[in-house]
Structures are given as C-alpha cells and as structure tokens.
Amino acid sequence: MQIIENEKQYDVVIVGSGAGGGMATKILADAGLKVAVVEAGPFFDPANPDQQTQLKWPYESPRRGAGTTRAFGEFDMAYGGWEIDGEPYNQIGESKFDWFRSRMLGGRTNHWGRISLRFGPRDFKGKDRDGLGDNWPIGYEDIKPYYDKVDKLIGVFGSKENMYNEPDGYFLPAPKPRLHELYYKKGAEKSGVTVIPSRLSILTKRINNERGICFYCRQCSRSCSVYGDFSAGSCLIFPAQKSGGQVDLYVNSMVREVEVNEEGKAKGVLYINKEDRKEYRIRGKVIVLAASACSTARILLNSKSAQHPNGLGNSSDLVGKYLHDSTGTDRMAFVPELMNRKRYNEDGVGGMHLYSPWWLDNKKLDFPRGYHIEVWGGLGMPSYGTGFNPNDLNKYLGLKVGGYGNQLREDVKKFYGSVMGMSGRGESIARKENYCEIDPTTVDEFGIPVLRFNYKWSDYERKQARHMHNTFEEIIENMGGIVLGEKPGANRDYGLLNPGRIIHEVGTTRMGSDPKKSVVNEFEQLHDADNVFIVDAGPFVSQADKNPTWTILALSWRTSEFIIQELKKQNI
Amino acid sequence: MNRRDSIRSLFLGSMAGGLALEGCVTEPKAAVEQKIWEYQYGRTPEEQAYDEKLLNEQFFDNSELETIKRLANLILPPNEEGTVEDAKVPEFIEFMAKDFPSIQTKMRGGLMWLNNHTHKTFSKDFINCSEEEQHQVLDQIAYPDPNSAEQKQEVQFFSLLRNLVMTGYFTSEAGIKELGYVGNQPNVWDGVPEEVLKDHGLSYDESWMPKFVDQSKRNDLAQWDEKGNLIS
Numbered sequence: 001m002q003i004i005e006n007e008k009q010y011d012v013v014i015v016g017s018g019a020g021g022g023m024a025t026k027i028l029a030d031a032g033l034k035v036a037v038v039e040a041g042p043f044f045d046p047a048n049p050d051q052q053t054q055l056k057w058p059y060e061s062p063r064r065g066a067g068t069t070r071a072f073g074e075f076d077m078a079y080g081g082w083e084i085d086g087e088p089y090n091q092i093g094e095s096k097f098d099w100f101r102s103r104m105l106g107g108r109t110n111h112w113g114r115i116s117l118r119f120g121p122r123d124f125k126g127k128d129r130d131g132l133g134d135n136w137p138i139g140y141e142d143i144k145p146y147y148d149k150v151d152k153l154i155g156v157f158g159s160k161e162n163m164y165n166e167p168d169g170y171f172l173p174a175p176k177p178r179l180h181e182l183y184y185k186k187g188a189e190k191s192g193v194t195v196i197p198s199r200l201s202i203l204t205k206r207i208n209n210e211r212g213i214c215f216y217c218r219q220c221s222r223s224c225s226v227y228g229d230f231s232a233g234s235c236l237i238f239p240a241q242k243s244g245g246q247v248d249l250y251v252n253s254m255v256r257e258v259e260v261n262e263e264g265k266a267k268g269v270l271y272i273n274k275e276d277r278k279e280y281r282i283r284g285k286v287i288v289l290a291a292s293a294c295s296t297a298r299i300l301l302n303s304k305s306a307q308h309p310n311g312l313g314n315s316s317d318l319v320g321k322y323l324h325d326s327t328g329t330d331r332m333a334f335v336p337e338l339m340n341r342k343r344y345n346e347d348g349v350g351g352m353h354l355y356s357p358w359w360l361d362n363k364k365l366d367f368p369r370g371y372h373i374e375v376w377g378g379l380g381m382p383s384y385g386t387g388f389n390p391n392d393l394n395k396y397l398g399l400k401v402g403g404y405g406n407q408l409r410e411d412v413k414k415f416y417g418s419v420m421g422m423s424g425r426g427e428s429i430a431r432k433e434n435y436c437e438i439d440p441t442t443v444d445e446f447g448i449p450v451l452r453f454n455y456k457w458s459d460y461e462r463k464q465a466r467h468m469h470n471t472f473e474e475i476i477e478n479m480g481g482i483v484l485g486e487k488p489g490a491n492r493d494y495g496l497l498n499p500g501r502i503i504h505e506v507g508t509t510r511m512g513s514d515p516k517k518s519v520v521n522e523f524e525q526l527h528d529a530d531n532v533f534i535v536d537a538g539p540f541v542s543q544a545d546k547n548p549t550w551t552i553l554a555l556s557w558r559t560s561e562f563i564i565q566e567l568k569k570q571n572i
Numbered sequence: 573m574n575r576r577d578s579i580r581s582l583f584l585g586s587m588a589g590g591l592a593l594e595g596c597v598t599e600p601k602a603a604v605e606q607k608i609w610e611y612q613y614g615r616t617p618e619e620q621a622y623d624e625k626l627l628n629e630q631f632f633d634n635s636e637l638e639t640i641k642r643l644a645n646l647i648l649p650p651n652e653e654g655t656v657e658d659a660k661v662p663e664f665i666e667f668m669a670k671d672f673p674s675i676q677t678k679m680r681g682g683l684m685w686l687n688n689h690t691h692k693t694f695s696k697d698f699i700n701c702s703e704e705e706q707h708q709v710l711d712q713i714a715y716p717d718p719n720s721a722e723q724k725q726e727v728q729f730f731s732l733l734r735n736l737v738m739t740g741y742f743t744s745e746a747g748i749k750e751l752g753y754v755g756n757q758p759n760v761w762d763g764v765p766e767e768v769l770k771d772h773g774l775s776y777d778e779s780w781m782p783k784f785v786d787q788s789k790r791n792d793l794a795q796w797d798e799k800g801n802l803i804s
Contacts, residue, residue, distance in 0.1 A: 042616070053614040055756060058743035059660070060613045062623060062667045065743065069619050079616055152796075159783035160800065170800045173785040176763030182774045197783050204785045205794050205804075213790055215758035342768050343752035348761045381756050382748055387738030389731075395718060402715040404647045404734065409750065412742060416751055 003270065004280045008248070010036045011567070013269055013284030015255045015299065018107030019549050020535035020556040021290030022232025023150075027560035028288075029245030033567070036282050037237065038250045038271055040291075041079055041103030044110065046223035046234055053077060054222040058383050065383035071100070073383060077110040077223040078102035082500075086445030090452035097323075097436075097453035098500035099294060105251060106233035107292070108503065110223040113351050114200040114230060115374075115547040116156045118147045118554075120165030123544035126427075130368045132460075133430045136541040137513045137522045140167065146554035154230050154553070155207040157349075158199035166196075166357045172205045174198065175216075177353040178346050180377040180420040183335060185354060187479030193373070193471065194359040201230035201550075202349045210239060218380065220350025229350065250282070256448050257303040257312075258287055258532065264307030266532045272446040286531045286563055286572060290556070293323070293538040294436050297508040298451050301438045311438075313509065313519050313526040321435045322510050323455060324543055326502040327371065327426040329465045329488070329495035331472040333481035334393050338418035346379040346417075358545045367463035369427035370545040373471070377420025387412050393419075396482055419484070422475070424468030427545040428461045430507050434499070455499045465494040504548050509538035523562040524555060531572045535559050626670045636683050639699050640665055640733070646706060647737045654746025661740035668736060675732060682729025689726075760787050 011033040014021045021037060029035045044051055053075040058064040065073045071081035080102045089099055102108040121140040126133050144167070151170040158171040174197035177185065185195045202220060203213050211234075212226025220229040227234040241247050252274040259281070261267045268283035289296040297320040303312035313319055358370030391411035394401050439452035469487050476483045488495035499505075512518025515527035524539045526532040535556035537548045544551075566572045611623060632640065644656040644665075656662070669676050686709070690698045694705050701709070713730040716723050723731070741747040763784075769775055776784075795804040 051614050051616075056613045057745070057748070057756065059745055059748075060611060062611055062627065062664070063671050064664060064739065066668070066671065068671050069622065074619075075613070148800075155794070157785075159780075168800060170796045171802065172794055173802060174783050175761055176776060176784050179764045179768060179772065179774070182764070182769075182772075182776075186774070197780070205790050205802075206792065207794050209793075216761040217756060217758065219756075337772065342765070342771070343754060344765050344768065345755045345757075345759055345761075346764075347755035347759070379753060379755070381753055382743050382751060384739055384743065386751075387742040387747075388735040390734070390738050400715070401718055402731075404710050404714045406649055406651060408648060408734075408738060409651075409653065412738065413751060 002279075004278055006280060006282045008034075008036070008282070010034050010248075010282065010284040012036070012286045012288055012563070013038060013282050014288045014290060015269060016040075016107065016290035016292065016295070016536065017105050017237060017249075018102075018232050018290065018292065018536070019109050019552045020537075021288070022106065022109065022236035023553050023556035024288050024290060024535050024560045025247060026236040026240045027557055028563065029240040029247045030243065031564045032246075033564070034246040036248050036250060036284065038253045038255055038269060038282065039105050040254045040274075041105065041107075041252065043249065043251045044079075044104040044106055044223075044233060045238070046077070046110065046227070046231060047225045052222075052225050054219050054225050055217060058381070063384065067384075072111065072221065075219075075383075076221050078108060079104040087450070088442060088444065089450050090439050090442055092452055092454040095454045095456065096498045097455040098498050099451070099453070099505075100500065100503045101292070101295070105237065105249065106223075106231045109230065109232040109549070111221045112549065113547065114202055114220050115351065116199050116201040116230070116550040117546035118167045118169060119143075119544045119546055119551050120167055122165045123542070123546065126369065126542045130362065132368055133542050134510075134512070134517075137511055142522075143551070143554050143558065146557045147550065149557060150550060150553045154201055154235055155203045155211075156199055156201045156550075157197075157204045159197045161196050163357065169199075171199070172203065172207070175204055175349055175353050178348055178378050179341075180335065180338060180417075181352065181354050181375055183338070183479045183481070184375045184420070184422070184475065187475040187477075187481070188356055188373075190478040191471070191474050192359070193356050193475065195354055195356050198352050198355050200349060200351050202351075203228045204349070210242070211235065214349055216347050216349060218347035218350050253280070254446050254448070255291065255299055256446070257299060258289075259303070260305050260307050260312065260529065262307070264305070264529055266312070266529055272448070274446070277446070286533065286567070288533045288535055288563070289538075290535045292536050293505050293508045293540075294451060296534055296536055296538050297436055298438070300509070302449055308528060313528045313532065315528050316516055316519060318432075318510065318517070318519050320437050320451075320508050321432045322430040322507040323434050323436055323453075323505060324428045324430045324507050325499045326504040326543055326545075327428050327457075327461045327464055328423060328497045328502040329468050330421055330423045331469060331476070331495075332419060332421040332484040333476040333479075334396060334419050334484055335479065335481040336396070336418070337480055338420075339414055341379065341417045343379065347381070348378075352376060365467065367460050367467065368429065369460070369464070371424045371426025371464060371468060372545050373468075374423040374425060375420065376423070377417070379417045391415070420481075422472050424465070424472070425502060425504075425545065425547075426461075426464050426468070427543055429458065430510070430542050431458070436508065457493060457496055457499065462490075462493050462496055465496040469495060504537075504543060506537035506540035506543050506548055509534050510541050511539040512541065524559040525562070533559050533563060626667060629670055630666070631669045631676065632666055632680075635699070636680070637662055637666065639683055639686065639697075642699055642706070643733060644737045646710060647734050648741055653750040654741070654744070656737060656741055658746050659741045659744030661737055661744075664740040665733075665736050678729060678732060682726065682733070685726055685729065760790070762787050
C-alpha cells in the first residue's frame with residue numbers, strides 16, 4: 001500500500017489524547033513546540049450539543065439508558081468498551097483479561113470516576129516493605145512538585161488530613177456527604193475504618209475563567225459541558241490550542257507503528273486513517289506514546305525493524321510484561337432505615353463525597369498491600385433497571401414478593417434510595433508472568449496484529465478480596481444494614497473481578513535504571529531509543545491502592561519538561 | 573452534503589482543527605435532515621444508524637402488542653400519577669426486544685403460552701378474557717417461589733415482563749415525577765436538609781465543617797498559601 005506523506009515536520013508527535021497525551025500536549029505546546037496529536041477515535045467536545053449526554057433524561061432514549069452500545073449505559077461518555085467491533089483481542093489459556101478502550105479525543109478521561117489520589121512515599125517503594133515486586137527508581141519527593149502543579153492547573157477537591165501515605169495537596173473544598181454516606185461513616189468508624197472526604201478532580205470552586213464550576217448533577221461520567229470536571233480534551237488540549245499553541249489534531253487515526261532511522265532513533269509514526277483506510281506517515285523529532293498501557297505496548301511490539309528486531313524498546317524483552325490492574329470486588333446493602341425517604345435533590349458531584357483510604361498495617365494481615373473503599377447509593381436519577389424486581393426486598397420485611405397492580409408503585413417508592421454499595425479497590429503485585437503480547441494469528445480490521453493476554457490472580461489478591469468482603473459485612477452490620485447476596489467463597493476467588501475490570505491497567509513498559517530490567521528510565525524515555533517517551537500508565541512499576549490518573553498526569557508533566565530541556569540542549 | 577454528513581466528515585477526516593469546528597456544530601437544528609429524529613441524546617453516527625435501524629423494524633405483531641399493552645395495564649393500572657401508555661411502555665418493550673434479541677423467544681413464547689393457557693381454561697385468547705379471568709391467570713404466574721432456585725417458564729416470563737413495564741414506567745416523565753426524583757438540573761448542593769438529618773439522628777461532625785465548600789464563595793478564584801491552605 002502506498003504511504004501518504006505528511007509534508008509537515010513536527011517537533012513532537014503524541015499518540016493518544018487521554019490523561020498522559022493531553023498533559024504532554026499542554027506542556028509541550030505551551031513551550032512553543034509544534035505538536036501533532038494522533039488519536040484513534042473521533043473529535044469530542046463535551047460542550048458540543050450533538051455529542052452531549054449530560055442532563056439528558058432516560059426517556060430521551062428509546063432504550064432508557066440500557067448498556068447495549070456503551071458498557072456503562074448509553075449516556076456514559078466512552079466511545080468503545082470491553083469489546084469493540086473490528087478490534088478484537090485474545091486470551092492465552094484460562095486467562096480472562098478484560099480490556100477497556102475508549103476511542104475518542106480525551107480517551108477514558110471523559111467518563112472516569114475523577115478519583116484523583118497522589119501516590120504516597122510508601123507506594124513508590126513497595127519492595128522495601130514486603131520484598132515483593134520492585135521499587136520505583138523515583139520517590140514521592142521527585143514527583144511531589146508535579147502533583148502540586150497538577151492540583152493547581154486542573155483542580156481537585158479534598159481535605160488536609162496529614163496522613164503519611166495519603167499526601168495532601170492544593171485542594172478545593174469538599175462537598176458535604178450525602179445521607180447514605182453518613183450511614184457508611186457511622187458504620188465504618190465503629191469498625192475502626194478511616195473515613196475522609198473524597199478527592200475528586202471536580203471544580204467545587206472557580207479555578208480559572210475558562211472553566212465553569214460544578215453545578216451538582218452527578219453526571220461526570222457523561223463529561224461536563226461547562227468543563228467543571230477534568231477531561232483531557234476540555235482541560236488540557238483545548239486550552240493548549242486556545243493559548244496559541246501549534247497543535248494539530250489527527251483524529252480517527254489508528255497508529256500502527258513507530259518508524260526508526262538507521263541509527264535506530266524514531267523518525268515518525270505510521271497510522272491508518274479510519275475514514276479512507278489509507279496509510280499515512282507523520283514525522284517528528286520526538287515521539288510520545290500515550291495510547292494506554294496495553295495499546296502502547298502493542299505499538300512498540302509491532303514496530304519491528306533491523307535496528308530493533310524484537311520490537312522498539314524491547315531489548316529487555318519486557319514490553320507487555322508486568323501488566324497489572326487494581327483488584328476489585330463489590331457488595332450491596334439494604335438499609336431499612338433508608339426506606340420511605342424524604343425526597344430532595346441529592347445528586348451532588350459525579351461520585352462519592354467520602355471514602356476510606358487504606359487504614360491497616362499489612363504486618364498483621366495475611367496479604368500484602370492495601371485497598372481503599374468507595375461508597376455508592378442515594379436518590380439517583382432513574383435509568384434502565386430502576387424498578388426491576390420491584391419488591392424483592394420485601395422478603396427481609398416478611399412481606400410477599402412479586403404480584404401485580406398498583407401496590408408495585410408503592411413498593412418502588414418505598415425502597416427508592418434504600419440500597420447502597422461498597423467497592424474495594426486494591427493494589428495487586430506486578431508479576432512478569434502477567435503480560436500482553438502480539439498474537440500472530442489475528443489482525444484487527446486495519447490489518448494490525450492484535451494483543452493476546454495472559455493474566456492470573458494470585459493468592460495475594462484473593463486474600464485481599466476476602467478481607468474486603470469481611471470488612472464490608474462488618475460495616476454494613478454496624479450501620480444497621482442487611483448484607484445482600486451471598487458472600488463469595490474460594491470457588492469464586494472471593495468475588496475478585498476479572499483483571500482489567502477496574503480499568504487501572506499499568507506496568508507494561510515499566511521504568512527502572514537498569515535497561516535489562518526495565519523499558520524506560522525515570523523520565524519515561526526508552527532505554528533503546530532516546531527520542532521516544534511513554535507518558536501513559538505503562539511505566540508504572542507498581543500500582544498503589546490508588547487510581548492511576550493523577551500520577552499519569554504528574555509523570556507526564558515531568559517527562560514533558562525533560563523533553564523540552566533535552567531538545568534545548570540538542571541531546572535528542 | 574447534509575449537516576450530519578458534514579459533521580461526520582469533519583470528525584472522521586484526517587485532520588480536525590479542534591476549535592474551528594465550533595461554528596459548524598452550533599448551527600441551529602433546522603430541518604437539514606429530512607427525517608425528524610425523535611431521539612437526540614448524543615449518539616455517535618454509528619449508534620444513531622443502529623437506533624434508526626431498530627426503530628424501523630417491527631418485532632411483535634399487532635395482536636402480541638395488544639396483549640403486552642393489556643398486561644402492562646394489569647401490572648400498573650392507570651391512576652392519577654400516570655399510565656403505561658403515557659410512559660410509552662409498549663413502544664419501549666417493542667424496542668428492547670430488538671435491542672436485546674436474547675429476550676425475543678422468552679417474550680414471544682410466553683405470550684403464546686398465555687393464550688394456550690386461557691384457551692384451555694376459558695376457551696378464548698387472554699385479551700378476550702374478563703378482568704377477573706385475567707387476574708386468575710396472573711395470580712398463578714406473578715409470585716415466584718422464594719424457596720426455589722428454579723422458576724417455571726411462565727413465572728420467568730411474567731417477571732421479565734414486569735421488570736420491563738416497571739422500568740419503562742419509572743424512567744418516563746410521569747414515573748420519575750411519581751418516584752420523586754428532583755435532580756438532573758443545575759443546583760448547588762449544600763448537604764442533607766436539616767430536618768432529614770434530624771429524622772435519621774445524624775449530623776455533620778463539627779471537625780469536618782471547615783473542610784466543606786462555602787457555597788457563597790464558590791465563584792471566588794481559588795488561591796492557596798504556600799502550605800496548601802485555601803485562602804479565598
């Protein structure tokens with residue numbers, strides 16, 4: 001196939017427009033560099049009325065919000081999901097890794113939970129604590145200045161708590177908890193479980209004159225039309241363009257590989273334009289990969305050349321290895337005291353108003369590493385599923401289940417807002433045996449070889465999940481609730497969700513100072529090609545019991561500053 | 573090129589200059605498209621085409637739809653709060669049968685079973701039975717056995733139908749109003765109302781109060797001291 005050349009020569013070509021790519025775009029364009037952003041999905045702006053789902057009612061859709069076309073319900077703002085037509089992936093043996101992809105400008109930042117936690121000092125040095133996995137080559141003090149800058153640029157609400165491993169930042173004020181959250185607080189504190197206000201990147205106060213302030217519709221998962229929450233498009237890429245940055249967006253452009261010159265340095269990327277299905281080349285002095293941990297690994301492994309016969313950056317044979325996601329399991333509770341609730345607008349922000357950071361010492365436990373607890377429930381907007389099994393909870397009240405007639409209306413109203421849930425999200429151990437690799441038997445619809453996964457949980461994660469359920473049950477009992485559902489046993493891995501389900505997959509191009517044991521250095525620069533950088537979650541040595549986004553952003557900022565310096569010094 | 577196509581080509585083209593699109597996409601929604609599209613809720617072009625395809629297909633025949641309508645009215649009889657017709661429950665069920673093909677056989681088979689049953693018992697279709705006869709039938713299928721892991725086909729059918737009717741109603745304008753959901757609009761959250769807290773014997777910790785938003789200052793630009801304390 002003939003390759004269509006782009007005449008422009010860019011300083012930097014960025015692949016992917018989510019948290020990492022968005023931040024790199026902002027910092028590099030603000031520094032005056034000429035930047036191309038190559039995104040596999042369409043252009044997206046949450047303020048565009050044709051794309052907006054925020055403030056829509058369920059009856060504006062013929063399927064009332066059901067998740068047929070979008071995994072988290074059709075108002076959720078992720079174009080893509082666990083399965084995408086024409087873009088398959090495979091498993092090795094019994095492996096069950098679920099790979100979530102969002103194909104759009106801004107990527108998964110358009111729908112994510114906005115939980116914006118800093119990794120703490122201990123999170124960078126896991127091996128020092130329990131001998132498992134590896135330490136990061138950097139520590140909290142290296143990244144702290146960037147967390148500070150991210151807080152101020154993007155905005156995150158929270159509260160100063162002076163907890164060693166939950167570092168405070170530059171917080172906007174927190175919203176008051178909802179009613180079911182106060183029940184949770186009461187129950188959790190009785191069990192000695194710490195409860196603090198959430199830390200979410202949602203603007204409870206004005207942070208600049210370009211972005212609006214949260215108006216409390218609880219719909220951050222739909223991406224905010226006034227830019228009151230953090231999404232990479234609305235908060236990083238558009239501002240970079242508005243302030244005069246030289247940013248060209250190439251959308252619906254699926255990158256296949258990074259091309260290298262005779263010295264093995266990158267010279268550009270090849271991509272397929274999904275519209276005309278033709279192949280294009282863009283040249284850049286520096287290539288920044290931010291396609292997501294697994295997509296970036298795929299691009300590198302598909303970038304084979306005489307100079308890099310094992311794939312670009314893969315002399316260590318570690319690209320794709322050490323893949324790990326957060327652990328996760330959930331439980332629901334029925335709280336009889338929350339029946340027949342008084343009605344008021346309880347939407348609040350898009351997510352919980354309080355949560356529990358990890359509160360225990362693993363020395364006294366039978367598993368390593370911690371988890372945090374998220375809380376959900378309340379008087380939420382009805383959607384597909386509201387009214388299902390309208391009076392199943394009657395069995396806890398000694399009343400009849402089932403039936404027909406207007407009693408059902410009363411049942412639904414009686415139970416509305418009386419069910420809540422908890423989700424444990426924890427740290428798994430990164431292991432070389434969990435990986436993704438190119439599957440030579442399969443290509444996607446663009447002719448690009450796809451990934452296959454090999455991922456198994458170990459007893460470390462299973463025991464952690466068991467502990468989560470024990471904790472949930474104790475808290476539910478303390479708050480006067482009734483635990484719903486059976487406690488998952490060993491036969492169900494104690495309810496541990498499939499790897500990939502928490503959508504915190506990291507580690508596929510991990511950082512380190514030894515090129516034999518890592519893919520990038522502490523500045524996320526490939527050991528094997530010094531003008532290629534990775535700013536998604538691939539370079540994470542270990543996931544903490546935190547959500548990865550704030551760390552992706554801070555590291556991407558740090559790496560972008562390094563790129564600017566190195567270009568100035570003409571080192572790359 | 574109609575409006576949707578022009579947007580599509582811009583979005584799908586090899587290069588979109590981000591902000592330059594604004595002028596194009598905020599054009600008034602004039603009658604550029606021939607077909608007036610009832611559902612405008614942020615679909616991608618592919619999703620919109622899929623919805624249109626389903627909306628132009630028919631799964632249930634008229635007599636099946638009549639029976640569904642009758643059943644829906646037995647499950648939720650009309651009252652002053654709202655009716656299943658106003659909530660467009662039959663249309664919703666027709667759509668879901670196409671959207672979730674896995675329920676098609678259960679639904680169609682369940683409706684057939686219903687008529688077979690009433691023919692045996694009352695020598696007529698369900699729809700032609702008296703209200704009392706219809707109640708007699710439902711009394712046999714509307715109560716799942718709480719002690720059994722396995723429910724009979726007709727009980728499963730009725731549970732599925734009841735779920736669709738209930739969710740169809742409570743996601744409608746009337747149903748949402750009846751439920752008492754009052755959100756999905758811009759507002760300022762300042763905590764659980766005092767009388768509700770009192771009813772539940774709860775309160776906000778004094779020590780937590782300084783952490784919360786002072787909503788009178790939400791418009792003031794955030795500023796911090798060097799220790800990260802908010803000072804505005």
